[in-house]
Amino acid sequence: MRIKDFKLEQFFTKHEFTAPYLLCCSDCGSFSVGELLELDENSEEELKGLSxxxxxxxxxxxxxxxxxxxxxxxxxxxxxxxxxxxxxxxxxxxxxxxxxxxxxxxxxxxxxxxxxxxxxxxxxxxxxxxxxxxxxxxxxxxxxxxxxxxxxxxxxxxxxxxxxxxxxxxxxxxxxxxxxxxxxxxxxxxxxxxxxxxxxxxxxxxxxxxxxxxxxxxxxxxxxxxxxxxxxxxxxxxxxxxxxxxxxxxxxxxxxxxxxxxxxxxxxKEYVIKRNLNLIENNLKLLDKFLNDYNHLFAWVKPQAGVIGFPRIKFNEDIEKFYTDLLNKKGVLLMPSTNFNFGGKHFRIGFGRKNMPEALEKLEKYIQEYYL
Ligand SMILES: Cc1ncc(COP(=O)(O)O)c(C=O)c1O
CATH class of the missing domain: 3.40.640.10 (Type I PLP-dependent aspartate aminotransferase-like (Major domain))
Structure with missing residues (x-):
């Protein structure tokens, strides 16, 4: 290979379509074709005629x-x-x-x-x-x-x-x-x-x-x-x-x-951006509360924009082991910092998806069962 493997994308290739709860994605959950066509009443006819x-x-x-x-x-x-x-x-x-x-x-x-x-x-x-x-x-x-x-x-x-x-x-x-x-x-x-x-x-x-x-x-x-x-x-x-x-x-x-x-x-665009920001606002409130409730276990700089953050685990565990065990036991996927070649204590967390509250609940259960 003339270029090194893309660690993050390889990680997604392995897990994105099998992990039940994706809690590390960098996008807001997407739209269906049907939802997009509802944005404009003429769009369906136009699409049919598209060369x-x-x-x-x-x-x-x-x-x-x-x-x-x-x-x-x-x-x-x-x-x-x-x-x-x-x-x-x-x-x-x-x-x-x-x-x-x-x-x-x-x-x-x-x-x-x-x-x-x-x-x-x-x-x-x-x-x-x-x-x-x-x-x-x-x-x-x-x-x-x-x-x-x-x-x-x-x-x-x-x-x-x-x-x-x-x-x-x-x-x-x-x-x-x-x-x-x-x-x-x-x-x-x-x-x-x-x-x-x-x-x-x-x-x-x-x-x-x-x-x-x-x-x-x-x-x-x-x-x-x-x-x-x-x-x-x-x-x-x-x-x-x-x-x-x-x-x-x-x-x-x-x-x-x-x-x-x-x-x-x-x-x-205004409609789409607002939909995404609303999703982010609700999810980020939950995430921020979770990370503050367990601040003896996690350090966290609250983001100012976007759908991802980069908390750090404070306990004595390797981040690869932490994410693998969480995935095996609860089906929740976090992104270890090793994919960014950035030490062994951080993980990327994504809060743009609709099912984020459910994924967070699973993470919390895991923490309660194994780290409290
Ligand atoms: C900072 C950044 N730049 C570029 C990309 C690539 O995005 P695209 O899906 O448009 O190729 C990503 C995807 O995760 C990203 O996070």
């Missing part, structure tokens, strides 16, 4: 228009639609980075955000969030990590796995540093619009920095990972061109039904 030919490589212009509406200063031509955010990460790194380049990546992270760069032969500095400081990023660390060959910073806020959301002040500091040293910022924003307080929402990177790239998708905020639709938005036209050229070797174009449903959902 299943090849589609435009850059993405359906109507979809690019809807995506551009998520931003302030982005035109449909500044967007390329891709096969999930994952294709966006893979192609961006392949067209932008060369062997010997250096990047600085917020950490812990979704593995492809650094692994693809490593596979190309890049030098990667992990910019670790500090748990004791509510997962804050240390700007001095960033400043001190810059080298002559630094080409980009990769950030992900709201963050997977911690739920951390950087402040606007610090966000602007990062941009100032990038401007000063003239490097790019690749900003994974797949959880944007899932801030619990609107006021905390960061500007999109592509809107405010001409060397900024915003990565978005239909999987997280819009709860439709099965569509496999993501995108890159940037003012850098030459980068868009390079991504299009590379895409001819990966997916060629997007699935027409997936583009159809993405347009439908983005036209109704």
């Amino acid at each position: 299943l030919g090849y589609t435009e490589t850059q993405g359906n212009p109507l979809l690019r228009k809807e995506i551009s509406n998520l931003y302030e200063n982005i035109d449909p031509d500044d967007v390329i639609v891709l096969l999930g955010a994952e294709e966006g990460i893979f192609i961006f790194m392949n067209v932008f980075l060369y062997k010997g380049d250096h990047i600085i990546v917020q950490y812990p992270a979704y593995q492809s955000l650094f692994e693809v760069a490593i596979s190309i032969g890049c030098e990667v500095t992990k910019w670790e969030m500090i748990e004791q400081n509510n997962w804050e990023l240390d700007i001095d660390f960033l400043k001190n990590s810059i080298k002559n060959n630094t080409k980009a910073i990769v950030i992900n806020c709201p963050n997977n796995p911690t739920g951390y959301l950087i402040s606007k002040e610090k966000f602007n500091m990062i941009i100032d540093i990038a401007k000063k040293h003239d490097f790019y910022i690749f900003s994974d924003e797949v959880y944007r619009f899932l801030e619990y307080d609107d006021k905390d929402r960061l500007p999109a990177m592509c809107d405010i920095y001409n060397k900024g790239i915003s990565l978005g998708d239909m999987s997280k905020t819009f709860a439709l990972p099965g569509l496999r639709i993501g995108w890159i938005a940037t003012k850098d036209k030459s980068l868009i061109k390079k991504v299009i050229s590379f895409k001819h070797y990966t997916s060629i174009c997007n699935s027409a039904p997936s583009e159809f449903f993405s347009i439908l959902v983005l036209k109704n």
Whole structure:
């Protein structure tokens, strides 16, 4: 293999379709086709007439228009639609980075955000969030990590796995540093619009920095990972061109039904986002209470956005053993931090699914039976 195994995705391959209770997913439970068609009375007829030919490589212009509406200063031509955010990460790194380049990546992270760069032969500095400081990023660390060959910073806020959301002040500091040293910022924003307080929402990177790239998708905020639709938005036209050229070797174009449903959902985005935020609000209340009730067993920084958090076990147990035993005894799946190469004490917990309260009850029973 030219690239290391993707630990988190391998973990899901093993467990996602067999574990009875998924308590670690990073999306809100999805919609059925029927539910989506109810969003617009004409949609069923339109779907019946949809051609299943090849589609435009850059993405359906109507979809690019809807995506551009998520931003302030982005035109449909500044967007390329891709096969999930994952294709966006893979192609961006392949067209932008060369062997010997250096990047600085917020950490812990979704593995492809650094692994693809490593596979190309890049030098990667992990910019670790500090748990004791509510997962804050240390700007001095960033400043001190810059080298002559630094080409980009990769950030992900709201963050997977911690739920951390950087402040606007610090966000602007990062941009100032990038401007000063003239490097790019690749900003994974797949959880944007899932801030619990609107006021905390960061500007999109592509809107405010001409060397900024915003990565978005239909999987997280819009709860439709099965569509496999993501995108890159940037003012850098030459980068868009390079991504299009590379895409001819990966997916060629997007699935027409997936583009159809993405347009439908983005036209109704307020409804979908509200549905997801309501689900999150109710579930997070329960989770926060649970983790506080058992705070002698768990440490926890409550997230500020998104559907996941990264608690730590305080008891003397290996996280792999903990998750395996819980899965075997109660059928509840947590994601061990070993999948993020981040020690042996944390686990990712997801609270975006409808059956989350039931899964949490099972976890609580397990804790009561084996740890009290
Ligand atoms: C931070 C982050 N970026 C990208 C992705 C990939 O998402 P997609 O389903 O759009 O490929 C994920 C999926 O979990 C993620 O958490």
